[in-house]
Amino acid sequence: MQFEYSVEGGDFTHAGYASSQVKKVLKQLNVDPKLIKRVVVCLYEAEVNVVAHAYSGKIFTDISTDRIYMKLEDKGPGIPDIQQAMQMGYSTASPEVREMGFGAGMGLPNIQNNADEFNISSVVNEGTVVEIVVYLNQLKN
């Protein structure tokens, strides 16, 4: 089952729409609520990152019986130093983003904590690609 969503940079009113839609689908499929929470927390954090940092982005999700695959591809400034961006507390978010309750440098580490597989690659002045996999048939400790 595949879905695709568009995300606008800076559009905080609609940030989370894609994550919300994916949550509804997973609920209908009777997926364990703890797994749903891990999936949508990953996706929502990543979606907020696109809204907060990029100009525009696409979210692609593929749900199968054993796993959910999510890919977020954005056009934006990119991340010069991914290792630094992965550090807890490091953030380049604007004051506007912080006013929305984000930008504390916790999103990427939180995605890593909730995901079974997590990949991030970026090209400066082009954009960032985030890939997240959560397995549906096993519980993470």
Added chain:
Amino acid sequence: MKLKEVARIIEGNVLCGEDKLDQEVEFAFSSDLMSDVLTIQTDGMVLITGLANVQAIRTAEMSDIQCVVVVRNKTVTPEMVALAEESGIVLVECKSSMFKTSGLLFQNGLKPIF
């Protein structure tokens, strides 16, 4: 504690989800930082926040939070109410500070997460 008790103790005004006031909650978490809220694994929880925007409700939706209490007499927007209704979240506004609201609920038996 039932959600209707939560609303009564803090003298809150229930904005949506009146049909869910018999739901039980055991924990509460107070924060204006949604990034912190998103790291919490606990269910059966009330979020006490001064952040009056749709992302507070979205965060509650993703984190399976049953009830959001907006403190400090902040103006709750119609978009927040609509999203809370759609997501099945009980939304309560109250005039007290975050400290007082948290204190009252703690005193009456709601537990902290850590």
